[in-house]
Amino acid sequence: xxxxxxxxxVLIVLSVLAGLGMARLFAIPSVTLEFxxxxxxxxxxxxxxxxxxxxxxxxxxxxxMAGSTLEDIPGVLLFVxxxxxxxxxxxxxxxxxxxxxxxxxxxxxxxxxxxxxxxFNMYKVLEIDGSAVFR
Amino acid sequence: MKRCRLIFQFVIIVAAxxxxxxxxxxxxxTSIEAYCPFGGLEAGLSLITExxxxxxxxxxxxxxxxxxxxxxxxxRKAFCGWxxxxxxxxxxxxxxxxxVFQRTRWDDRLAPLHxxxxxxxxxxxxxxxxxxVLIIILYFxxxxxxxxxxxxxxxxxxxxxxxxxxxxxxYAILGVILLGVILFPMxxxxxxxxxxxxxxxxxxxxxxxxxxxEETCTHCRACDHACPxxxxxxxxxxxxxxxxxxCFDCTEVCPEDKxxxxxxxxxxx
Numbered sequence: 001x002x003x004x005x006x007x008x009x010v011l012i013v014l015s016v017l018a019g020l021g022m023a024r025l026f027a028i029p030s031v032t033l034e035f036x037x038x039x040x041x042x043x044x045x046x047x048x049x050x051x052x053x054x055x056x057x058x059x060x061x062x063x064x065m066a067g068s069t070l071e072d073i074p075g076v077l078l079f080v081x082x083x084x085x086x087x088x089x090x091x092x093x094x095x096x097x098x099x100x101x102x103x104x105x106x107x108x109x110x111x112x113x114x115x116x117x118x119x120f121n122m123y124k125v126l127e128i129d130g131s132a133v134f135r
Numbered sequence: 136m137k138r139c140r141l142i143f144q145f146v147i148i149v150a151a152x153x154x155x156x157x158x159x160x161x162x163x164x165t166s167i168e169a170y171c172p173f174g175g176l177e178a179g180l181s182l183i184t185e186x187x188x189x190x191x192x193x194x195x196x197x198x199x200x201x202x203x204x205x206x207x208x209x210x211r212k213a214f215c216g217w218x219x220x221x222x223x224x225x226x227x228x229x230x231x232x233x234x235v236f237q238r239t240r241w242d243d244r245l246a247p248l249h250x251x252x253x254x255x256x257x258x259x260x261x262x263x264x265x266x267x268v269l270i271i272i273l274y275f276x277x278x279x280x281x282x283x284x285x286x287x288x289x290x291x292x293x294x295x296x297x298x299x300x301x302x303x304x305x306y307a308i309l310g311v312i313l314l315g316v317i318l319f320p321m322x323x324x325x326x327x328x329x330x331x332x333x334x335x336x337x338x339x340x341x342x343x344x345x346x347x348x349e350e351t352c353t354h355c356r357a358c359d360h361a362c363p364x365x366x367x368x369x370x371x372x373x374x375x376x377x378x379x380x381x382c383f384d385c386t387e388v389c390p391e392d393k394x395x396x397x398x399x400x401x402x403x404x
Contacts, residue, residue, distance in 0.1 A: 003343065003397045005136050008381050009143060011210045012217050019172070019202030023195040030188050055164065059191040060280060084193020086164050 175200025211341035216380025339377035
C-alpha cells in the first residue's frame with residue numbers, strides 16, 4: 001500500500017508527544033531511604049508526607065546525599081527522591097519535626113562519601129507541598 | 136520533503152541549544168539529558184535489577200526510548216534522519232566535506248562525495264564497531280551507576296554548554312568526530328553511534344520502506360549517490376537495510392516521478 005511521504009514527520013511528532021505524555025504516567029524513585037532509627041512519637045495520626053522541590057537534586061548520587069542530610073533528624077522516617085523531577089517526598093512524624101526543620105537540614109552541609117568531605121550549598125528547597133519558599 | 140526535514144532538524148537543534156543554555160545558566164532545572172532517549176536504554180539494566188534509574192536518567196528518558204522503539208518499528212531510523220541533532224550536524228558537515236573534497240563515489244558519473252569513502256565491504260565491517268561501543272557504554276554505566284558516556288557524547292558536549300563532566304578532551308573528541316564526518320560520510324552515525332546500533336534490529340523490521348519500481352527506473356543511480364547511508368537503492372526492489380533513515384534524499388533526486396515510493400511492508404505493492 002502506497003503512502004504519502006508526509007506520514008513520516010507525522011509519525012515522528014506523534015511518537016515524541018507519546019513519549020513525553022507517557023513520561024507523566026509513571027514515576028520510579030531514584031532513591032528510597034528509610035530511617036528506622038529516627039523514632040516517632042508513636043502516634044500514627046501525626047505521620048505525614050510532604051513534597052519538597054529541591055534545586056540540586058538531579059541525579060541518584062545527589063539524591064542519596066540529600067537523603068543523608070536527614071539521617072540524624074529525629075522524626076524523619078522515609079525519604080523518596082525523584083531526581084529527574086527534582087522532587088523528594090519525605091515522610092516524617094509531625095509531632096517530632098516539621099517541614100522547615102527538614103528544609104534547614106537539607107540546605108545544610110552534605111557529606112560526600114567518595115571524598116569524605118562536607119559540601120556546602122548543595123541543595124536549595126524551592127517549594128514545600130507546592131508553596132514557594134520565601135527567603 | 137527536503138525542506139520539511141530541514142525545518143525539523145533546525146527546530147530540534149534550536150530547542151536543544153535553548154534547553155542546554157537555560158540549564159547551564161541556571162534558568163531551568165531540565166537539562167538536555169532529560170530528552171535523550173539513549174538515557175532510557177542506559178537506565179534499562181539498573182531499572183531491571185535495582186528498580187531505580189541510573190544517575191540523572193528518569194521517566195522521560197525511558198518513555199522517549201520506548202516511543203522511539205515504536206517509531207523505529209514503523210518508520211525505521213526516521214529518528215536519525217529527522218530528529219537527532221547529531222545526525223543533522225553530521226549531515227551538514229558531510230555536505231561541507233563534499234564541497235571541500237571533490238571526489239566521486241565508486242565511479243565518475245555523478246556528484247562528488249567525500250574525501251574518504253570506504254569501500255562497501257570495509258564500510259559494512261566498520262558499521263559493526265557500533266556494537267562494542269554500545270556494549271561498553273551499557274556495561275560501564277550499569278557497573279558504575281554513572282553516565283560514563285557524557286564526556287564523549289557529541290550531543291551532550293554540543294548542547295550542555297560545558298556541562299557536568301565535559302572536559303577539554305571532550306571538545307577534542309568532538310573536533311575529531313566532526314573532522315571525521317567531513318572526511319568519512321556520516322562517520323559518527325555509521326560507525327560509532329550506540330543508539331544507532333540499538334535501533335538497528337527494530338529498523339530492519341520496520342514497516343515503512345521505499346520501494347523501487349523497476350519498470351520506470353532508468354538506472355541512473357542518482358539515488359545511490361544521494362543516500363547519506365550509502366545504501367545501493369538502485370540495486371534492490373525495496374530498501375530493506377536497517378540503516379535507512381527515510382530521509383527521502385533518494386526520492387528527491389530521482390528523475391522519474393513514481394519510481395521510488397513509500398509503502399507499508401506486507402500490505403501489497
